[in-house]
Amino acid sequence: MYYADATGQLTVAEDSGLEIDALGGQPGIESARWGGAATTYPQKFAIIYEALRAKGAVDSPARFVCALALVQGGEVRFEARGTVEGQIAREPKGEGGFGYDPIFFYPPLGRTLAEVAEAKAAISHRGAAFRRLREFLLNTQPSAVAGR
Numbered sequence: 563m564y565y566a567d568a569t570g571q572l573t574v575a576e577d578s579g580l581e582i583d584a585l586g587g588q589p590g591i592e593s594a595r596w597g598g599a600a601t602t603y604p605q606k607f608a609i610i611y612e613a614l615r616a617k618g619a620v621d622s623p624a625r626f627v628c629a630l631a632l633v634q635g636g637e638v639r640f641e642a643r644g645t646v647e648g649q650i651a652r653e654p655k656g657e658g659g660f661g662y663d664p665i666f667f668y669p670p671l672g673r674t675l676a677e678v679a680e681a682k683a684a685i686s687h688r689g690a691a692f693r694r695l696r697e698f699l700l701n702t703q704p705s706a707v708a709g710r
């Protein structure tokens with residue numbers, strides 16, 4: 563909230579991660595740093611698959627989660643969470659998307675998110691959270707949001 567406090571302006575903070583049930587929700591908030599800051603995504607995949615094989619749960623349920631907050635003047639004015647439910651694919655597939663998309667199997671489309679990158683915007687965890695924020699902003703009186 564430091565930036566919001568310093569400027570007094572509306573400020574949005576967001577973070578996202580991949581939660582894997584068989585790994586107790588890991589990598590979660592540490593998704594980008596999983597395995598170390600210099601670790602590539604194929605290396606991160608290998609770490610995840612090794613941990614899942616050790617637990618006998620290679621195709622564990624998983625989800626992408628996005629949490630965001632709208633802050634102004636030290637006060638949280640709105641919070642939203644978006645999720646996409648799926649499971650870990652048995653192997654990475656697809657060239658689209660980014661990050662963990664090649665190992666995230668999305669059952670309604672029968673493919674990984676990397677294989678359906680063009681459809682991802684409609685189902686994205688970030689998209690869901692930011693659509694809720696947009697709805698909040700459109701349905702809130704400007705003076706209430708601005709604190710005036």
